[in-house]
Amino acid sequence: MPRPIDERWSTMKEVANLAGVAKITVSRVLRSPELVSKTTREKVESAINKLGYVPEAAAGALSSGRSQIVAANISTLSGSIFLSTINQLSNILSKHGIQLILSNSEYSEEMEFQQLSALIAQRPLGLVLSNAFHNTKRRSMLSRIGCKVIEIWDLPENPIDYAVGFSNFDAGYSMTQFLFKDCCYKKIAFLGTKQGFDRRSEMRFQGYKDFQLKHTSEVRAFDLTASGKGNIHDGTVGLNSILNKWPDTDAIFCSGDVLAIGAVCEARRRGLRVPKDIAISGFGDIEFSNEYGIELTTVKVRGEEIGTRVANIIVGDIEGAFNINKSIDVGYDIVRRSTT
Amino acid sequence: MPRPIDERWSTMKEVANLAGVAKITVSRVLRSPELVSKTTREKVESAINKLGYVPEAAAGALSSGRSQIVAANISTLSGSIFLSTINQLSNILSKHGIQLILSNSEYSEEMEFQQLSALIAQRPLGLVLSNAFHNTKRRSMLSRIGCKVIEIWDLPENPIDYAVGFSNFDAGYSMTQFLFKDCCYKKIAFLGTKQGFDRRSEMRFQGYKDFQLKHTSEVRAFDLTASGKGNIHDGTVGLNSILNKWPDTDAIFCSGDVLAIGAVCEARRRGLRVPKDIAISGFGDIEFSNEYGIELTTVKVRGEEIGTRVANIIVGDIEGAFNINKSIDVGYDIVRRSTT
DNA sequence: TTGAAAGCGGTACCAA
DNA sequence: TTGGTACCGCTTTCAA
Numbered sequence: 001m002p003r004p005i006d007e008r009w010s011t012m013k014e015v016a017n018l019a020g021v022a023k024i025t026v027s028r029v030l031r032s033p034e035l036v037s038k039t040t041r042e043k044v045e046s047a048i049n050k051l052g053y054v055p056e057a058a059a060g061a062l063s064s065g066r067s068q069i070v071a072a073n074i075s076t077l078s079g080s081i082f083l084s085t086i087n088q089l090s091n092i093l094s095k096h097g098i099q100l101i102l103s104n105s106e107y108s109e110e111m112e113f114q115q116l117s118a119l120i121a122q123r124p125l126g127l128v129l130s131n132a133f134h135n136t137k138r139r140s141m142l143s144r145i146g147c148k149v150i151e152i153w154d155l156p157e158n159p160i161d162y163a164v165g166f167s168n169f170d171a172g173y174s175m176t177q178f179l180f181k182d183c184c185y186k187k188i189a190f191l192g193t194k195q196g197f198d199r200r201s202e203m204r205f206q207g208y209k210d211f212q213l214k215h216t217s218e219v220r221a222f223d224l225t226a227s228g229k230g231n232i233h234d235g236t237v238g239l240n241s242i243l244n245k246w247p248d249t250d251a252i253f254c255s256g257d258v259l260a261i262g263a264v265c266e267a268r269r270r271g272l273r274v275p276k277d278i279a280i281s282g283f284g285d286i287e288f289s290n291e292y293g294i295e296l297t298t299v300k301v302r303g304e305e306i307g308t309r310v311a312n313i314i315v316g317d318i319e320g321a322f323n324i325n326k327s328i329d330v331g332y333d334i335v336r337r338s339t340t
Numbered sequence: 341m342p343r344p345i346d347e348r349w350s351t352m353k354e355v356a357n358l359a360g361v362a363k364i365t366v367s368r369v370l371r372s373p374e375l376v377s378k379t380t381r382e383k384v385e386s387a388i389n390k391l392g393y394v395p396e397a398a399a400g401a402l403s404s405g406r407s408q409i410v411a412a413n414i415s416t417l418s419g420s421i422f423l424s425t426i427n428q429l430s431n432i433l434s435k436h437g438i439q440l441i442l443s444n445s446e447y448s449e450e451m452e453f454q455q456l457s458a459l460i461a462q463r464p465l466g467l468v469l470s471n472a473f474h475n476t477k478r479r480s481m482l483s484r485i486g487c488k489v490i491e492i493w494d495l496p497e498n499p500i501d502y503a504v505g506f507s508n509f510d511a512g513y514s515m516t517q518f519l520f521k522d523c524c525y526k527k528i529a530f531l532g533t534k535q536g537f538d539r540r541s542e543m544r545f546q547g548y549k550d551f552q553l554k555h556t557s558e559v560r561a562f563d564l565t566a567s568g569k570g571n572i573h574d575g576t577v578g579l580n581s582i583l584n585k586w587p588d589t590d591a592i593f594c595s596g597d598v599l600a601i602g603a604v605c606e607a608r609r610r611g612l613r614v615p616k617d618i619a620i621s622g623f624g625d626i627e628f629s630n631e632y633g634i635e636l637t638t639v640k641v642r643g644e645e646i647g648t649r650v651a652n653i654i655v656g657d658i659e660g661a662f663n664i665n666k667s668i669d670v671g672y673d674i675v676r677r678s679t680t
Numbered sequence: 681t682t683g684a685a686a687g688c689g690g691t692a693c694c695a696a
Numbered sequence: 697t698t699g700g701t702a703c704c705g706c707t708t709t710c711a712a
Contacts, residue, residue, distance in 0.1 A: 009463075009486065011705060022683045027707065037681060052484065057461040058401040059705035062688050067398065068458075069441075077427040087417040090444055094455055099462065101409075102442045104430055115434055118408075121397040122439065123349070144392065146349065351689060362699045367691065377697060399689035402704045 010051040019047035030055065061123065070314055071101045071119040072128035073112070075198070081256075081284045081303065082130055085152060088307025089128070096315050098125065105131065116141060126150055126314040131199065150310050153301075154200050155327055164309045164328045168200045171299050171332050172207025175253055175281055178334045180215060185251035185279055185340070188212065189220035191238040191263065192255025201255040204283065208253060220246050224259075235262020243278075250279060251340065257282035257298055264294050264339060279340040295337035302330045350391040359387035370395065401463065410654055411441045411459040412468035413452070415538070421596075421624045421643065422470055425492060428647025429468070436655050438465065445471065456481060466490055466654040471539065490650050493641075494540050495667055504649045504668045508540045511639050511672050512547025515593055515621055518674045520555060525591035525619055525680075528552065529560035531578040531603065532595025541595040544623065548593060560586050564599075575602020583618075590619060591680065597622035597638055604634050604679060619680040635677035642670045 016023040021040060028036050029044040036044070047053075061067040070093055074082045090100045101122060105112040112131075119127060120141070126148040142149055142160050149160040155167050179185045190208045193201040205221065212219050222238045222245075235254065239262070242249055254260035260282030264274055272278050285300035309328050356363040361380060368376050369384040376384070387393075401407040410433055414422045430440045441462060445452040452471075459467060460481070466488040482489055482500050489500040495507050519525045530548045533541040545561065552559050562578045562585075578599065582589055594600035600622030604614055612618050625640035649668050 013705080023705090024683065024707080025681090028682085031707085035681075040681080052481065054457050054460045056402070056463060056705055058398040058407065058463065059688090060707070061398040062396070062402050062690085063705075063707040065688070065707090077423055077430065080423075083417055083420075083423075087444065087446075090417065090442065091446060094443055094458070097458055099441050099443065099458060101439045102430065103434055103439065104427065106427075106431060117394055118434070118437055118439060120394045123396060123398065141392070353689080363689090364691080364700085365698065368698085371691085375697075380697080396689055399704090400691070402706085403689075403691040405691090405704070 009056065010053050012053070012055065015044065015047045015051055015053050018051065019043045067123050067125060068098050069101055069122050069124045070098055070126045070128065071103070071122060071124040072130075073103045073105055073115060073119065074130040075104065076106045077102070077104050081286065081301070082153065084303035085307040085310070088304045089311050090307075092308065092311035092315070098314070113141075120145060123147070126310075128152060128310055148314060150313060152306055152310060153303075154203065155329060159326055162313055162326055162328070164306050164313070164330065166301065166330055166332045168203035169207040169210070171283070171301075172204030172253075172255075173211050174207070174332075174334055175204075175283070175299055176208045176211040178336075179251045179253060179279065179281060179340060180211070182336075183251070183275075183279065183340050186216070187218075187220070187246065187249045188216075188251045188253060189222065189242045189246060189249045190253050190255070191222050191224070191235070191242060191259055193224050204255050220249060232258055232262035232265070235259040235264075236266040239263040239266045239278075239280075251275075252278065252280050254280065254282050257284045257286045257296060260296055260298070260339070261294055264296070275338070275340050281340050285335060295339065297337045297340040298335055300333040300335045302332070305330045349396065350393050352393070352395065355384065355387045355391055355393050358391065359383045407463050407465060408438050409441055409462050409464045410438055410466045410468065411443070411462060411464040412470075413443045413445055413455060413459065414470040415444065416446045417442070417444050421626065421641070422493065424643035425647040425650070428644045429651050432648065432651035432655070438654070453481075460485060463487070466650075468492060468650055488654060490653060492646055492650060494543065495669060499666055502653055502666055502668070504646050504653070504670065506641065506670055506672045508543035509547040509550070511623070511641075512544030512593075512595075513551050514547070514672075514674055515544075515623070515639055516548045516551040518676075519591045519593060519619065519621060519680060520551070522676075523591070523615075523619065523680050526556070527558075527560070527586065527589045528556075528591045528593060529562065529582045529586060529589045530593050530595070531562050531564070531575070531582060531599060533564050544595050560589060572598055572602035572605070575599040575604075576606040579603040579606045579618075579620075591615075592618065592620050594620065594622050597624045597626045597636060600636055600638070600679070601634055604636070615678070615680050621680050625675060635679065637677045637680040638675055640673040640675045642672070645670045 012023045012026050015026045021044060025036060025040060026044050029041050033041055057068060072086060074080065093100055101119065103115045103119060105115060124147055127145060128150050130152055148162060150162045150164060151159055153165045155163050155165050176188060179188050190205055192205060209219050220242065222241045224234055224238065238259065239252065242252060252263055254263055260280050263280050267274050267278050274280055282296045282298040285298045352363045352366045355366045361384060365376065365380060366384050369381050373381055397408060412426060414420065433440055441459065443455045443459060445455060464487055467485060468490050470492055488502060490502045490504060491499055493505045495503050495505050516528060519528050530545055532545060549559050562581045564574055564578065575594065579592065582592060592603055594603055600620050603620050607614050607618050614620055622636045622638040625638045
């Protein structure tokens with residue numbers, strides 16, 4: 001037996017009628033029960049249970065001028081490095097009764113603009129972004145958005161409101177330095193996206209380049225901007241291209257762990273020993289790589305902590321705490337395992 | 341220079357004033373521009389651009405009685421098999437201007453009840469659930485929810501509204517049969533969760549058990565209900581426990597790929613050859629396993645297709661199409677690779 | 681401690 | 697093709 005399609009939720013008014021009070025009293029029981037006498041409260045609570053009343057968020061948001069929503073836009077979800085951040089954020093927010101709206105800008109930048117409008121339409125408490133927005137139209141849109149804008153996984157020079165992340169430039173520089181000084185590789189190549197949409201990868205490349213120019217005057221980079229999304233196959237292609245072009249390369253710094261894993265597999269397939277013949281390092285320290293076959297040297301990023309900090313900014317703001325730091329650096333670690 | 345915190349968005353009324361029309365006309369330009377004359381439309385559009393007007397979703401939802409929101413509750417985000425489904429769902433919905441609210445019920449069932457209420461408060465167009473809800477209180481809550489409830493990644497006997505997935509029982513049965521008949525293993529064990537929160541894993545076990553009882557009268561299962569979440573380490577522990585208890589086991593069917601990977605690693609560590617000494621199969625066909633070290637025999641699930649189907653149910657419903665199938669079976673494939 | 685009335689910013693419905 | 701009016705369900709403000 002199908003249930004009626006037009007079934008309506010009971011309203012606060014109906015709860016009030018059943019309990020014999022005014023609807024504002026019902027509202028108080030829900031939002032500040034300490035202002036209501038015990039007797040009244042119990043009457044109201046019983047009416048709420050009897051009717052299975054669930055308040056309508058839209059009405060509350062409209063009336064009070066504040067939603068219980070946080071919006072996040074990340075570049076992609078599947079296989080994403082942002083997962084631990086988003087997961088943690090979602091957990092903390094839900095404890096405060098805040099909902100997380102997730103959108104991904106996998107496709108065009110045009111799309112992203114549409115999506116941004118759709119997110120703004122929700123009048124969220126906070127807007128979490130994984131991509132830097134340099135485009136003027138979007139920046140101006142964001143600058144008048146009226147809620148906390150939090151950029152994550154990077155530390156832009158001038159955050160719109162807040163930034164929680166680390167310096168991808170520094171991380172790129174550090175890993176290159178680590179390979180050069182601590183591991184003594186002298187012919188280091190970079191594999192990843194050098195420009196375009198993924199600014200974070202680009203900054204890692206800049207860090208690599210900066211170190212190289214200071215110490216070796218040589219930049220060996222295979223750019224995936226055109227082809228790839230940074231998947232396993234790109235790592236395969238990248239390793240081959242680099243070794244073709246610069247056969248004496250002794251280490252490859254990949255801008256992502258998945259790329260690095262692809263490169264390691266391909267190296268082994270070619271009969272090369274890792275790290276003896278070719279060293280490979282990654283970025284991100286994704287959950288799996290460490291655990292099976294490949295013990296990848298990588299840059300460990302504290303993704304969960306980023307989520308925690310973001311949540312604290314939003315929730316703290318609600319509670320009236322003053323957020324002093326516009327830019328929170330959660331740092332990173334170079335983790336040496338067996339591929340370098 | 342910090343922007344003012346109390347900056348207000350312009351309203352439809354303000355757009356109307358600037359354009360010299362009534363606000364309902366602005367609404368029409370936005371929602372059904374074909375009803376408005378070209379001259380008027382252009383005046384209004386110019387006013388919208390000038391003010392940077394973005395309509396407020398809450399007001400629209402309240403007034404029209406329909407939100408532009410779909411809510412999804414999945415058990416966990418990080419490392420999750422649901423990612424491809426959610427990603428795909430999100431992509432399609434956003435093309436229709438629908439936002440996806442994501443919540444995860446990683447913690448207690450108590451929590452899940454709270455979250456369910458919070459989601460219902462949004463009056464979503466659709467509610468997507470990855471966990472079967474057998475608990476009476478929740479069922480009754482869901483049964484009066486007034487929007488499409490779509491259960492995914494399984495095919496319950498009596499879906500609340502819709503189900504999109506496959507039979508975990510059949511899949512468990514098929515894999516066991518495959519190991520037994522096609523691969524000729526005769527001492528097959530099961531590693532996974534046998535009961536409790538994760539009904540899907542439980543159903544796979546039931547499928548395994550059903551086959552075993554029919555063909556061998558023996559059930560060898562290591563239950564992770566108490567200990568584990570199905571991570572790599574659980575796979576390690578599981579393999580050892582099974583081999584201790586039943587040393588002549590020649591194949592282990594793991595209820596998840598990650599578990600299986602852990603088991604393969606541990607087997608190799610113990611000096612066992614896979615599959616010669618011990619065969620191992622997984623479930624899910626997660627992106628990575630195939631690509632590096634381990635070519636895992638597994639059950640491939642069409643996660644993206646589930647996302648597509650779910651989106652179509654919701655969007656199709658909006659467009660008035662009639663959804664005939666309450667239960668959509670997307671099937672699964674047994675993929676034999678080198679671990680069996 | 682409780683209540684009445686006036687909105688919040690849109691949309692539905694009917695009229696012009 | 698356009699506009700007026702009455703809401704949607706809740707919170708705010710002020711009064712009792």
